[in-house]
Amino acid sequence: MTLLVSTFAAIVCTIVWYTNENREKLKLGFLALMFWGASLMWFVDAIFEYAELKAEYFTPTAEDMLNDLFLGLSVVALGFIIWLVVLMIKDPKGIVKATVLKKN
């Protein structure tokens, strides 16, 4: 479930990166690559788990699925927080700087 959630996040971010003119300024490539990296890593994890559990891998208990879904959503939230922090620090549009330097 975590793999599925992160893969969907990666696909959505890649589509947004492809269609958005401000992809460089918004660092959308970084966001998409971050989710793709995590998805690839969880994919390998899933293969090893499948090799161990065989068909049982595809029939998780409801409790495990819920926990994995909760983890997957938390991972996506963390990914967005990391991206936002990087965006605020790099501040490509100078908005943070302008706001901080604003006198009134």
Add this chain to the structure above:
Amino acid sequence: MACFLVLTAEAIVTTVAEKVIEKKEKTSLEAEIYKSEGKEISDVKIPLSKKLKWLNNMAWGGCALLAFEHVWHGEVVPWFPFLTAASNAEDAAEMLHEMGTVGVVMAALVTTVWLGMCAVASYVKKRAVEKDDAKAEV
């Protein structure tokens, strides 16, 4: 257990490599030649430092998110020795085995996908430059 540490080690090496290569690219003879022609290296090909940045984004991003998953499962803790499996020899051996199998395959897959991305991007760039050159000649 600690499979993400293998890719983290790779990410440290490639980040240092990216910074060194980026510095070298700016002052290289090739850059000087292109500059004299009124061009940048990035006009003709994708610089290696840029390609390494893609790998670093994938590796660091993936490691950060997987580290969070390990914290979630109680495999990484904020106190020494940070990895719960490192507290006894039996678990440590299992952890090292996992790093040697799952961790190495993770690093290999991410690197392979990155190599594929680089190959496709270089091909697309090369074709675009060739088209531009052909247009300029006409």
